[in-house]
Amino acid sequence: MTETPPGTGLVSLVSAGPGDPELLTLKAARRLAEAEVVLFDDLASGPVLDHANPDAELIAVGKRAGRPSARQEAVNRLILDHARSGRRVVRLKSGDAGIFGRLEEELVALAQAGIPFEIVPGVTSASAAAAAAGMPLTRRLTARRLQFVTGADVTGQLPQDVNWAALADPQATTAVFMGQRSFPALVAGLRAHGLPGDTPALFAEAVGHPGQRLEPTTIEALARRLEGVVPDQPALILYGPLALAEAGKQA
Numbered sequence: 001m002t003e004t005p006p007g008t009g010l011v012s013l014v015s016a017g018p019g020d021p022e023l024l025t026l027k028a029a030r031r032l033a034e035a036e037v038v039l040f041d042d043l044a045s046g047p048v049l050d051h052a053n054p055d056a057e058l059i060a061v062g063k064r065a066g067r068p069s070a071r072q073e074a075v076n077r078l079i080l081d082h083a084r085s086g087r088r089v090v091r092l093k094s095g096d097a098g099i100f101g102r103l104e105e106e107l108v109a110l111a112q113a114g115i116p117f118e119i120v121p122g123v124t125s126a127s128a129a130a131a132a133a134g135m136p137l138t139r140r141l142t143a144r145r146l147q148f149v150t151g152a153d154v155t156g157q158l159p160q161d162v163n164w165a166a167l168a169d170p171q172a173t174t175a176v177f178m179g180q181r182s183f184p185a186l187v188a189g190l191r192a193h194g195l196p197g198d199t200p201a202l203f204a205e206a207v208g209h210p211g212q213r214l215e216p217t218t219i220e221a222l223a224r225r226l227e228g229v230v231p232d233q234p235a236l237i238l239y240g241p242l243a244l245a246e247a248g249k250q251a
């Protein structure tokens with residue numbers, strides 16, 4: 001184990017939740033209030049940053065699919081440099097920091113540099129989307145498995161090595177992150193592996209933000225609608241034996 005260099009600040013890798021500041025955990029809010037530097041992603045910005053110490057330096061390291069963003073190595077370097085200057089650093093990541101958030105690269109960089117860190121877990125956009133739609137993610141008897149998958153590999157395309165049997169499991173709820181562009185290709189594969197086109201789906205856009213939009217649909221209809229669409233808002237897609245009846249009707 002590497003020894004912590006003297007004067008090195010603690011780095012808190014903090015989950016921002018989906019966007020609604022009320023979905024920050026108490027611990028996340030406290031870390032933000034105590035921070036001297038906050039390095040935040042594009043999706044972890046907006047009103048959640050109002051909880052940051054007013055004297056903290058706020059640095060956007062904006063990562064967003066399909067848009068210019070800081071390279072991961074540059075983000076790692078910034079985290080290390082600020083921690084070495086002895087400041088309390090918050091690295092703020094959208095949703096739950098441990099889900100499709102490149103957390104590992106940052107942990108490895110911190111561990112190799114001998115810098116103390118902690119992870120503050122939070123509300124993933126998958127739970128927030130289901131809650132906003134007024135439905136559970138699992139269902140007794142019909143949805144006994146829940147899987148979180150990415151719809152994009154490093155090139156932005158549907159990963160080539162997906163587990164089709166798992167994705168086409170009619171008894172699973174699947175949450176597709178970063179999957180808007182590749183959803184038509186995903187659905188073609190799902191259909192080829194036996195999942196019916198009328199399988200319920202929920203398109204949940206900008207969850208926890210003022211422009212939140214929930215669209216209860218089916219995988220086939222959604223694939224048709226997303227064909228050729230260039231997304232400009234984050235969206236999560238849920239599909240499977242969803243309890244969609246009340247979706248979108250909640251206050």
Ligand SMILES: C[S@@+](CC[C@H](N)C(=O)[O-])C[C@H]1O[C@@H](n2cnc3c(N)ncnc32)[C@H](O)[C@@H]1O
Nearest residue numbers: 018095096099124125177178206207234235236
């Ligand atoms: C890099 S991943 C980060 C996921 C995040 N760690 C989480 O737990 O929600 C970004 C993707 O998460 C989903 N996402 C994140 N925030 C969202 C939100 N507020 N509304 C809908 N989808 C969101 C979208 O699929 C987006 O492309």
